[in-house]
Amino acid sequence: MKASLLLCVIATVYLASAVPIKEEELGVYPRFVTFPDGEGLPHVADLQAEPDHALLEEIHRDPANNLYLLFTRNNPTQAQTLIINNSESILNSNFNPEDNTIVVVHGWLGGQDAGINPTIRDAYLGKGSANVIVLDWRRLALSNYVTAVIGVPDIGVGLGQFVRFLISVTGIPYESIHLAGFSLGAHIVGNAGRELEGRVARVTGLDPAGPLWIYNDNKITENDGVYVEAIHTNGGVDGLGIGDIVANVDFFPNGGRSQPGCLTFLCDHDRSWELFGASVTYNHLTGTECESSWQVTFNSCSGAPFPLGNDDLNKTGSGFYRVNTGRRYPF
Numbered sequence: 001m002k003a004s005l006l007l008c009v010i011a012t013v014y015l016a017s018a019v020p021i022k023e024e025e026l027g028v029y030p031r032f033v034t035f036p037d038g039e040g041l042p043h044v045a046d047l048q049a050e051p052d053h054a055l056l057e058e059i060h061r062d063p064a065n066n067l068y069l070l071f072t073r074n075n076p077t078q079a080q081t082l083i084i085n086n087s088e089s090i091l092n093s094n095f096n097p098e099d100n101t102i103v104v105v106h107g108w109l110g111g112q113d114a115g116i117n118p119t120i121r122d123a124y125l126g127k128g129s130a131n132v133i134v135l136d137w138r139r140l141a142l143s144n145y146v147t148a149v150i151g152v153p154d155i156g157v158g159l160g161q162f163v164r165f166l167i168s169v170t171g172i173p174y175e176s177i178h179l180a181g182f183s184l185g186a187h188i189v190g191n192a193g194r195e196l197e198g199r200v201a202r203v204t205g206l207d208p209a210g211p212l213w214i215y216n217d218n219k220i221t222e223n224d225g226v227y228v229e230a231i232h233t234n235g236g237v238d239g240l241g242i243g244d245i246v247a248n249v250d251f252f253p254n255g256g257r258s259q260p261g262c263l264t265f266l267c268d269h270d271r272s273w274e275l276f277g278a279s280v281t282y283n284h285l286t287g288t289e290c291e292s293s294w295q296v297t298f299n300s301c302s303g304a305p306f307p308l309g310n311d312d313l314n315k316t317g318s319g320f321y322r323v324n325t326g327r328r329y330p331f
């Protein structure tokens with residue numbers, strides 16, 4: 001009796017801070033799914049692992065407590081750390097309010113050294129001047145997959161609060177801001193965009209994670225920014241991406257499940273940010289609008305052309321597109 005009362009209290013405290021995984025998510029994927037870490041190495045996620053409640057409580061109390069690392073053409077490889085509620089950290093940095101700002105968010109088991117970060121950073125800084133901010137959320141990202149999934153909305157809210165602070169200090173317009181995230185990071189930028197009332201110019205989901213997200217109310221949506229784009233490279237129930245329409249514009253490169261030149265799911269999944277990085281540099285990948293998932297799969301789309309990715313902050317559109325790419329950079 002006493003024990004069950006205690007359990008009940010614990011459950012209530014926990015529910016107050018985070019939305020647990022819905023029952024129906026567990027039937028979609030096998031229990032064990034292999035994801036790439038920041039370096040592309042395989043790690044098994046147990047979709048029925050016990051969440052780390054203490055860590056989730058801590059993240060919920062202090063969602064902004066992640067690292068925000070600024071890179072510009074004046075410091076292309078040495079980060080400057082920006083700190084929420086510390087205006088000096090921004091005013092004394094190389095942040096240039098005249099330039100556009102891109103925030104890059106890694107996935108599960110990543111950190112500031114995750115492969116996505118230098119790829120997208122170098123693509124932007126190679127193109128022109130920009131404020132590239134890398135969000136390092138490794139404190140949660142290094143926990144088990146279930147814990148990371150449950151904590152994603154809090155990290156997203158924290159990013160939203162940080163961007164709001166950045167705006168208040170620098171006066172930059174929402175029109176100059178682009179949030180781009182990979183895998184779990186795609187759902188983080190969705191939640192950040194929602195915290196900012198869908199006002200940022202662009203939100204990009206790079207193969208938004210599928211496991212535990214199919215029925216998840218906190219997944220990335222088309223309302224999270226003025227223009228929301230998703231690039232699906234490893235969809236399907238045997239893939240790591242959600243593989244379904246979530247944005248204003250959804251791209252399905254090479255059908256959206258497996259990618260040319262890739263032998264593993266890990267490579268297919270990571271290809272989403274490689275394609276995005278290449279598109280920032282060359283703006284060379286053009287999709288064709290489709291009318292059905294059959295057309296996507298069988299490469300028979302014949303609608304209007306539309307560019308994948310790129311760095312255009314005025315981009316706007318709708319629909320879903322197949323794009324065929326090469327096997328090697330720049331694809």
Ligand SMILES: *[C@@H]1O[C@H](CO)[C@@H](O)[C@H](O)[C@H]1NC(C)=O
Nearest residue numbers: 062063064065084085161165
């Ligand atoms: C930053 O300041 C705001 C407003 O004063 C406050 O609500 C918020 O909790 C602060 N965040 C952090 C991480 O200190």
Ligand SMILES: *[C@@H]1O[C@H](CO)[C@@H](O)[C@H](O)[C@H]1NC(C)=O
Nearest residue numbers: 175176201311312313314315
């Ligand atoms: C985007 O829109 C802004 C303001 O509406 C304008 O100043 C800028 O030239 C546009 N950029 C492109 C690439 O069209």
